[in-house]
Amino acid sequence: MTDLSRRALLAGAAAALPTAALAQRAQPVTVLSNPPRTWGRGAPTNIYPDPDVITLDPSFGAVSEGHAVIKRVGTGYQWAEGPAWCSEGQYVVFSDVMSDIQYRYIWDSGMAPIPFRSPSLNSNGNAFDFQGRQISGQDFSRRVVRWEHDGSMTIIADSFEGKPLNSPNDFACHPDGSIWFTDPLYGGQLSEGHVDQGPGPFNAGGLLNPMIGNPGSGIIGALHQVLPTQIYRWDPSGKLEVVATGQVPNGLCFSPDYKRLYFVWGANLAVGDVVGSKLQNIRTFSDGMIDGVKCGFDGHRCDVQGNVWSGSTAPLGYCGVTIWNPAGKAIGRIRLPETGANLTFCGPKRDWLFITASQSVYLIRTNTQGAGPF
Amino acid sequence: MTNLTRRTMLAGAATLPAARALAQAPAATEPVFGVPPSVVTNPPRQWGPGAPPPFNPDPDIIRADPSFGALLIGQETIRRVATGYHLAEGPAWSGIGMYVVFSDVKNDTQYRYLWETGEVSVLRKPSFGGNGNTFDHQGRQIATQDFFRRVVRWEADGSMTIIADRFDGKPLNAPNDVAAHPDGSVWFSDPTYGGTLAEGHPDAGTLRDPTIGNPGVGIQNAGSLQQVLPANIYRRDPSGRVDVVVPFENGLGPNGLCFSPDYKLFYAIRGGTIHVAEVQGAKLANMRPFTDCRVDGVRCGPDGMRADKAGNIWASSAAPLGYAGVTCWNPAGKLIGRIRLPETCANVAFVGPKRDHLFMCANSSIYLLRVNIQGASPG
Numbered sequence A: 001m002t003d004l005s006r007r008a009l010l011a012g013a014a015a016a017l018p019t020a021a022l023a024q025r026a027q028p029v030t031v032l033s034n035p036p037r038t039w040g041r042g043a044p045t046n047i048y049p050d051p052d053v054i055t056l057d058p059s060f061g062a063v064s065e066g067h068a069v070i071k072r073v074g075t076g077y078q079w080a081e082g083p084a085w086c087s088e089g090q091y092v093v094f095s096d097v098m099s100d101i102q103y104r105y106i107w108d109s110g111m112a113p114i115p116f117r118s119p120s121l122n123s124n125g126n127a128f129d130f131q132g133r134q135i136s137g138q139d140f141s142r143r144v145v146r147w148e149h150d151g152s153m154t155i156i157a158d159s160f161e162g163k164p165l166n167s168p169n170d171f172a173c174h175p176d177g178s179i180w181f182t183d184p185l186y187g188g189q190l191s192e193g194h195v196d197q198g199p200g201p202f203n204a205g206g207l208l209n210p211m212i213g214n215p216g217s218g219i220i221g222a223l224h225q226v227l228p229t230q231i232y233r234w235d236p237s238g239k240l241e242v243v244a245t246g247q248v249p250n251g252l253c254f255s256p257d258y259k260r261l262y263f264v265w266g267a268n269l270a271v272g273d274v275v276g277s278k279l280q281n282i283r284t285f286s287d288g289m290i291d292g293v294k295c296g297f298d299g300h301r302c303d304v305q306g307n308v309w310s311g312s313t314a315p316l317g318y319c320g321v322t323i324w325n326p327a328g329k330a331i332g333r334i335r336l337p338e339t340g341a342n343l344t345f346c347g348p349k350r351d352w353l354f355i356t357a358s359q360s361v362y363l364i365r366t367n368t369q370g371a372g373p374f
Numbered sequence B: 001m002t003n004l005t006r007r008t009m010l011a012g013a014a015t016l017p018a019a020r021a022l023a024q025a026p027a028a029t030e031p032v033f034g035v036p037p038s039v040v041t042n043p044p045r046q047w048g049p050g051a052p053p054p055f056n057p058d059p060d061i062i063r064a065d066p067s068f069g070a071l072l073i074g075q076e077t078i079r080r081v082a083t084g085y086h087l088a089e090g091p092a093w094s095g096i097g098m099y100v101v102f103s104d105v106k107n108d109t110q111y112r113y114l115w116e117t118g119e120v121s122v123l124r125k126p127s128f129g130g131n132g133n134t135f136d137h138q139g140r141q142i143a144t145q146d147f148f149r150r151v152v153r154w155e156a157d158g159s160m161t162i163i164a165d166r167f168d169g170k171p172l173n174a175p176n177d178v179a180a181h182p183d184g185s186v187w188f189s190d191p192t193y194g195g196t197l198a199e200g201h202p203d204a205g206t207l208r209d210p211t212i213g214n215p216g217v218g219i220q221n222a223g224s225l226q227q228v229l230p231a232n233i234y235r236r237d238p239s240g241r242v243d244v245v246v247p248f249e250n251g252l253g254p255n256g257l258c259f260s261p262d263y264k265l266f267y268a269i270r271g272g273t274i275h276v277a278e279v280q281g282a283k284l285a286n287m288r289p290f291t292d293c294r295v296d297g298v299r300c301g302p303d304g305m306r307a308d309k310a311g312n313i314w315a316s317s318a319a320p321l322g323y324a325g326v327t328c329w330n331p332a333g334k335l336i337g338r339i340r341l342p343e344t345c346a347n348v349a350f351v352g353p354k355r356d357h358l359f360m361c362a363n364s365s366i367y368l369l370r371v372n373i374q375g376a377s378p379g
Helices: A003-014 A058-062 B003-014 B016-024 B066-071
Strands: A053-055 A071-086 A091-096 A101-106 A114-117 A123-128 A134-138 A143-147 A153-157 A171-173 A179-183 A230-234 A240-245 A249-254 A260-265 A268-275 A278-286 A296-302 A308-313 A320-324 A330-335 A342-346 A352-365 B061-063 B079-094 B099-104 B109-114 B120-124 B130-135 B141-145 B150-154 B160-164 B178-180 B186-189 B233-236 B242-246 B254-259 B265-270 B273-280 B283-291 B305-307 B313-317 B325-329 B335-340 B347-351 B357-370
Touching: A053 A058, A058 A330, A071 A101, A071 A134, A071 A296, A091 A123, A091 A352, A123 A171, A134 A171, A153 A179, A153 A230, A171 A249, A179 A249, A179 A260, A230 A249, A240 A260, A240 A278, A249 A308, A260 A278, A260 A296, A268 A296, A296 A342, A308 A342, A308 A352, A320 A352, A330 A352, B061 B066, B066 B335, B079 B109, B079 B141, B099 B130, B099 B141, B099 B357, B109 B130, B130 B178, B141 B178, B150 B186, B160 B186, B160 B233, B178 B254, B186 B254, B186 B265, B242 B265, B242 B283, B254 B305, B254 B313, B265 B305, B305 B347, B313 B347, B313 B357, B325 B357, B335 B357
Parallel strands: A071 A123, A071 A342, A249 A296, B079 B130, B079 B347
Antiparallel strands: A053 A330, A071 A091, A071 A352, A091 A101, A101 A114, A123 A134, A134 A143, A143 A153, A171 A179, A179 A230, A230 A240, A249 A260, A260 A268, A268 A278, A296 A308, A308 A320, A320 A330, A342 A352, B061 B335, B079 B099, B079 B357, B099 B109, B109 B120, B130 B141, B141 B150, B150 B160, B178 B186, B186 B233, B233 B242, B254 B265, B265 B273, B273 B283, B305 B313, B313 B325, B325 B335, B347 B357
16 A cells, blocks of 8 residues: 555545545656745655656667656856866866856765865866866966866966967867867856956947956956857867867867767857868757757767767756757756756766756766766 | 063962062063973873864974974974874875875775865775875876785776786785886885785685675685785886886885885885885886984884975884874985874875875874975875
8 A cells, every 4th residue: 555545545534435545646846846846955855757857759768867866966156067077086076157166076975066276267167188187268367277187287278379269168178189179258258257358249338347356466368359259179289270160169079989079059059070180061960949949058968879968048947958869859858947057977987967057056867978088 | 571471470469478579679580481282291282173272383393403494384283184093094195186085994995185175085985905095197096905905096087997916927915005107107015914804804714714794796806815925016017017126025024115206216115114226117226224214212113105305205103102103304314303193103195285285194093284395296
């Protein structure tokens, strides 16, 4: 006898009406129910499978874990971004771009994420290369840096053809030692880095003053963004090359075999073929439409089967995570109560999904592993 | 007027005749000094969060030679940052991860001390009798496992590789301490301590039964049933080849080891003394005694050690109270200073973002001291 039918029986007994017990099915709380699902340490347990993990295609069942629920493991951020898993150190690093702090979630402690680097100089995307070194973009100083094994920091790229970079945003490390990164304009906003001095795309009329709040040690990046938004390949020799130009890029990642590069290209997710140091045959991979709703792309990662897991910017009910198979078909999605900006696979077996979603970070176990080591 | 003289005056005022005498004939007041509690005072110095504020200069940091002063920061005092272990060992600093990994060998747990919070969490349990640790020049953790009698490496992708478990077809004893050379080689000592009931598993066929408490992976997989090799020091080449660099001789069992900052010298603890030799490629030459670790005639038995950037050797000391802690030797083998701890010390490492803190694994507790020098090598 289950609890539910027992309760139905008792209810029947109370009414002194010997009716046949009716099965009572309760609806689990979700991000859409009223009142909505609650989160955090005090939240009640939710039922397996998680009602906010939605299968759009039966193939999703092979990569999603039925005995898993979404957990919120940290909250209180302004704009959580750039999660990356350090296998050596067993932690997830991520950025709160707008509050100028880089946090890390320590796997073994399971405690709320702790400030790791503060100030982070508005760090945004993060990645670990194949030698386990941390790559970070710094919106404030408009550059790409690498944290070395001996604890020192190296500036990987801050200019292209003598012109300063805009605000390197997201990173993908190739086994050939190269780092592919996007260079949109977002760090030119007052909240995420610093505005251009004088009129600029985020400083109409030049009214905003980038020197206010400048830590003052000369670490402010270029005073003007001058380059088009592009995607670059940084060669281990130090050479920087443009691999794609003409749209605004954002997140990017390689396919598990490193033969394809996925990247946000304007409003769509694009894919190109990686041929040596070049990117060829760039085409639209997905327009992000699910049920007629636009699920905007941001950061994304591939699993070992080649599916693309992407953050989703969309109205409540569709924001969170979308999952696309290698043919560009939506196979599943994860509803979150906030916009999903970026995600990474993490955990000792690299089988958990860590999602940086606006003001919070969420964790859920999957039945697949992240493609890149990091 | 200082607090001390003021306090003296007030004390005088409490006894009327004395106060009158003071008023009538103001005599010069003798300064009164306190004695800051130390490891050797009675009652002894207290440690941990509830301890009273420490006094500087720290009374338990002892300068044996004026040159030691250059390695110290006068305001810094020894702090106990964690306690409750059975045998803290094998500290190593991850410059990427900003944490110190260390082993509690007898508690079968590998912990880490997180730099930003100062908190300790369990990194690996069971650690299979994890003992010595280091990080190689590619940032990978090298760890020894007394239970499995082997040396392993944690890779950048999260997987684990066994890098040495035998020599010449015979199983290793209990790899203990490790040092990574920039040429990619890993040097490790292979004493027999992992053959104790407490630290790993005993040999089969003795009174002590190695199958009791075996985690169940099959004792045949849990290292050899018998220790058969002499207690050598080995060099594991990146090719996988393992060679003896210091054969066991004259009963000198090996333990901790480290390189000089230029990697031209190799220091090894052998039989409770420190030896040094020149590194010539994959071989060692001119092995000789560096110090017998005697201080004031007291044996300060070394276990683990690290070199600083100036080439000084900071060695742990297992000795009676008053001499237990850390000894520091200059490159000529002269004692220049020492640190008294309330416990015997097993091993040390330079840690922190600038690698300028000495992290001391002392039996049941971890002690930390900021210094004015950096560790020679990453890890």
